[in-house]
Amino acid sequence: MSKNTRTILIFLGSLIILGALLSTVNVEQPKEIDMATLATRVESGEVKRVVIRGPKLEVTFQDDSTAAVTKESTESFSELLKNYGVSPERARAVQTEVKERTGAAYWAGLILPNLIPIVLLFVLMWLLLRQVQGQNTRAMSFGQSTAREMPKGAKDRIAFKDVAGAKEAKEELHEVVDFLKSPEKFKKLGAKIPKGVLLMGSPGTGKTLLARAVAGEANVPFFHISGSEFVEMFVGVGASRVRDLFTKAKKSAPCIVFIDEIDAVGRQRGSGLGGSHDEREQTLNQILVEMDGFEPNLGVIVLAATNRPDVLDPALLRPGRFDRRIVLDMPDINDREAILHIHAKKKPFAKNVDLRRLAERTPGFSGADLANLMNEAAILAARQNKHEISMNHLLDSIEKVMLGPERRSHVMTDEERKVTATHETGHALIAHLLPHTDPVQKVSIISRGRAAGYTIKTPLEDRHMKNREEYVEELAVMMGGYAAESVFFNDVTPGASNDMREATKLARRMVTQWGMSDALGPRTYGEQEDLIFLGREIHENRDYSEKTAEKIDAEIDRLISDALETAKRILETHRDRVNGVVQKLLVSETLEREQWLETVGLPPANEKNVLTRKEEKLEPKKEEAA
Structure with a gap:
């Protein structure tokens, strides 16, 4: 319902209410x-x-x-x-x-009874005409840009100091801000202001947050808009909005234009089917011309963000349009600790809270995940009527973010609980006894999300590469639950379906993408393409024969079979240990690292590596102290 329609209805309703009220008023009249x-x-x-x-x-x-x-x-x-x-x-x-009787009173008594309905009719017609005029105005402004300009004195303004991590990205963007604030020192050396900066990274790594920090640091107009706001069902509207946006920006130059999720309008041309894609391509063409066409575009820097740089048009990525590409990776342990400190502001914490330990328990978490973690911990503490956020609240929130909320109401039979405990013990024991796996931090048979139980392993340090042996052992850990069910129950359940799916994906990558197969050699097999039509479909462009496909399948089967045999061998060797851990899990439902080590009664196979790494970290400090 439009605003004018609501106004008309309110006006008519007021008249009806006023008439009803007047009809109830009894004015005392003299007796006739x-x-x-x-x-x-x-x-x-x-x-x-x-x-x-x-x-x-x-x-x-x-x-x-x-x-x-x-x-x-x-x-x-x-x-x-x-x-x-x-x-x-x-x-x-x-x-x-x-x-x-005076003339005025006479004419008022004669005219007013007939004039009031006429006046009301004219008021109603005026409101209707205003509504029609508003529709015409909106139709005329359909091609105007909807970009919002961030005011200089905004209350929620942030700066680079409010963004933890991403040091290299902040340095690149700080240089852009300096160029806008004092362009003379750059121009003296013949440097030209960059036309575009593209922020690339996984979802939640802080691309939009960095753009807000640029707006807070730069004392220049800042226009922000989403890529989806350009595209409409009518051809030509998106291009018109692009022209209008850059017209406004040129009048305010020097300024910054931020386009969030630019992949909504910047996808590769020529892959569209239907009119909507023609409209998107016209919009992209207009962006290309505005950024680097015949007319110089001086003083306007385009800042864009995307988590799908692989689908962007090559013409959009060339120098002269987006001169700089800034990649935002997942934060490492130091960055995670700094991010947690930022989100810990204005939150009361108990004395036992250790944010460094929390950063160690959250490898692979993005900045958005960490913000969600802190918020979930605060919600959990408030739900329990606590005045402080404890370490237990934070650790529970890690599992909630990773796996989902606890499902205490999900009642399992004794047999199902025993199968789940055996399954999780299989994962944990194999990870505990293989030398190149991550240490076990927690084992639980409490249902979370869609998982009946879970095992948490965290690496000792942030790593970006693994060797073949580490992936082979990871496959064995994945197959540990299936192997435990097979060894101890001579049967399997659907609980291992996700493990098998992930193991198959990992084995296929090892064979077809990473060259970790001696039988197939160091080359890649297949090229994946995204087909965006009636949904999202992954299509593999085969560049190998059917005979090679058989070899790929055979290698994947061999890797998974070897991993399963390794898992079964370890579980057969330590049957008593497995039974002891299962009994403990059935009673306490959850084992933290200290309880796990005490229950299993075996030193971890990677304990030597852990001590070596700790000594390597401590040696430089001893030299500095000396």
């Missing part, structure tokens, strides 16, 4: 009597005063009561009294006053 009664009471001396207003008589009696009389307009009051037989003495004893 006839002329004969008046004459009789004049004769008896009961009338004190009479006011004559044309044919209307306002009578006041001796007791101050009043009455109204309507007389014939052709005769005077004195003649009427005489005709009714009232003596002249009694008639003269009555005070008589004649008041003539």
